[in-house]
Amino acid sequence: MTTTYPTPPGRLGQAAATTEVLDHLGRLQAWLGQRREELDALEAQVVATGRQAELTPDLALALALWQAVKTRQETILRTWDSGRVGQVELEKLSGLFWGRLDTATADLAQVQTMAVSPPEAGRLCDALVSQLRTALNTDPGAEQQQIRLRDLRAQAERLRDQVALEPAALAPAARSTLAGLAARLDDLTQRLARGGDIGGMLGPLEIDAAHFERDLIVGAARRREARDLLGTARGLRTALAAREDAVRALARSTAAEVWPAPTPAIPALADLGPLPNTSAALAPHVEQLRALDLRLAAVERELRQAATGARQGRDLLSALQVKAGALGHAADPVVAGLVGLAGQVLATAPVSATVVEHLLAACSARLEQLAAGVRQ
Numbered sequence: 001m002t003t004t005y006p007t008p009p010g011r012l013g014q015a016a017a018t019t020e021v022l023d024h025l026g027r028l029q030a031w032l033g034q035r036r037e038e039l040d041a042l043e044a045q046v047v048a049t050g051r052q053a054e055l056t057p058d059l060a061l062a063l064a065l066w067q068a069v070k071t072r073q074e075t076i077l078r079t080w081d082s083g084r085v086g087q088v089e090l091e092k093l094s095g096l097f098w099g100r101l102d103t104a105t106a107d108l109a110q111v112q113t114m115a116v117s118p119p120e121a122g123r124l125c126d127a128l129v130s131q132l133r134t135a136l137n138t139d140p141g142a143e144q145q146q147i148r149l150r151d152l153r154a155q156a157e158r159l160r161d162q163v164a165l166e167p168a169a170l171a172p173a174a175r176s177t178l179a180g181l182a183a184r185l186d187d188l189t190q191r192l193a194r195g196g197d198i199g200g201m202l203g204p205l206e207i208d209a210a211h212f213e214r215d216l217i218v219g220a221a222r223r224r225e226a227r228d229l230l231g232t233a234r235g236l237r238t239a240l241a242a243r244e245d246a247v248r249a250l251a252r253s254t255a256a257e258v259w260p261a262p263t264p265a266i267p268a269l270a271d272l273g274p275l276p277n278t279s280a281a282l283a284p285h286v287e288q289l290r291a292l293d294l295r296l297a298a299v300e301r302e303l304r305q306a307a308t309g310a311r312q313g314r315d316l317l318s319a320l321q322v323k324a325g326a327l328g329h330a331a332d333p334v335v336a337g338l339v340g341l342a343g344q345v346l347a348t349a350p351v352s353a354t355v356v357e358h359l360l361a362a363c364s365a366r367l368e369q370l371a372a373g374v375r376q
Helices: 018-049 052-083 087-098 106-114 118-135 142-164 171-193 199-257 279-327 333-346 353-371
Strands: none
Touching: 018 052, 018 087, 018 118, 052 087, 052 118, 087 118, 142 171, 142 199, 171 199, 199 279, 279 333, 279 353, 333 353
């Protein structure tokens, strides 16, 4: 229950308006009904849990306070007389709303010694009921608090598992933070068991635990990402070192086979420096390695294209010889001379690609001239 004793209208010696009295009587009736239901439920729970010796005094006082207010309400209703009241009756009602409870019964001995008014008796009854709810864990928020504490304990176990995975450099700080959270959780659990109010402390603990778990998860994810990047970087460096050696060997062989050979600048893996030892520098380094791989690939294509020049020259020379024979001009002195010169150049290392190109072009032009029947 969350109902609290309604504040009466008027004051001692000051009459309240009829509408205010009517409204208060309705709220007072609701409070009496709801409070009595809860007191009966609490009494049954006290008996069921066997805690009569501990809780019966508070329960008895709460019941006595409720009865005092109930008795005063009956007097008020008689005076109210279904609303048939004048100024005198309204002033008397204010006195009944705010005046001291003086019902002389043995059950109300405790109430009489406190000389309380109905509002004071109602608020004291509310406080006693709240205290009993907490002691019996029947407070409306107690079950939710128990659930939240249970969730926090489960979260603490997850945190222990995550802290165990922290690297040696970070583990002491993580264990210290976890110990602090666990101590706060134990304190709240004990406070709630003693009947204390932990509502204002649960939220901050949940926030701190959530932040810590998030940091651990993010940190672990970043470390996994860094490990993946490290593996990628190492693999790229190994592959690039082998590719750089192969490209340099290709450059040497191309220079020995063809003249003029291309002399592109071959990028060096050593220019990128050693493998970084921080996760922040790994990602840029991987991008640099991939860019280096693209540059090496471009140089390799240029060298291979140049190296194939000699082979293409030999193939073209063979094709021209076949063509000359087919046309019946293989014995032509110009054709024979150009074919012979081209063969000599192709047989000499390094092959002069430019000379071969011009000789073969001249031979092809001579065959076209002969095929056209043009005399010199």
